[in-house]
Amino acid sequence: MATPSRLFSYVVTIQIFCEAAVMLVAPWFINKIGAKRGLQMFAAILVVRVLGSALVTTTEALIAWRLLAAIEMPLMLVSVMKYITRVFDVRISATAYMLGFGVAKSLGVAAFSLPFGAAYDSIGFANTYLVMTGVIVTVTVIASFLMRDDRSLRAPGEDEELDLDLDPAVAALVPADSTVTAGIVDRDALENGFDRRYSLVRAR
Numbered sequence: 001m002a003t004p005s006r007l008f009s010y011v012v013t014i015q016i017f018c019e020a021a022v023m024l025v026a027p028w029f030i031n032k033i034g035a036k037r038g039l040q041m042f043a044a045i046l047v048v049r050v051l052g053s054a055l056v057t058t059t060e061a062l063i064a065w066r067l068l069a070a071i072e073m074p075l076m077l078v079s080v081m082k083y084i085t086r087v088f089d090v091r092i093s094a095t096a097y098m099l100g101f102g103v104a105k106s107l108g109v110a111a112f113s114l115p116f117g118a119a120y121d122s123i124g125f126a127n128t129y130l131v132m133t134g135v136i137v138t139v140t141v142i143a144s145f146l147m148r149d150d151r152s153l154r155a156p157g158e159d160e161e162l163d164l165d166l167d168p169a170v171a172a173l174v175p176a177d178s179t180v181t182a183g184i185v186d187r188d189a190l191e192n193g194f195d196r197r198y199s200l201v202r203a204r
Helices: 004-033 034-053 059-087 090-123 123-147 187-203
Strands: 162-164 184-186
Touching: 004 034, 004 059, 004 187, 034 059, 034 123, 090 123
Parallel strands: none
Antiparallel strands: 162 184
């Protein structure tokens, strides 16, 4: 039978491969549900993982419970980047990431390390994880009210598509040389085509 240390190394290896697999589909998934909901889902999985760490009673189960991080981390990373690029100006996206995520994360670790470390000694690991769960739920609820819904927003480079079947008048404006597939046209192509046709009409 594998020792706990060897079992932990196996689980970490599996977690790394699972994270890579989830990271491949995470951008597509976040585009479907929105970055805000992606962060809420990340927080929900984190709550389950921390709460489970407080309730499981065996070393093997605790190590296996760590595999939830393979879903949690890709959701967090992709959602954070997607939310920043959609909500903030692209010129300050790097600054927003460093201050809103990097610095805030470091400050959070510094602020909570001391009280949670003391709680390990005073109330035990299980009770400390229960307190952590309460803190995570509280922060998630507050953040849900403060964050904007990004599903209607577009980051630079994200194409907006228009259904030409809904408006024949719009379809008439699409230039013959534009790329149209199955009745769908890129908005940039539509605007450029309209500008060219409008210029030709004025020239006449």
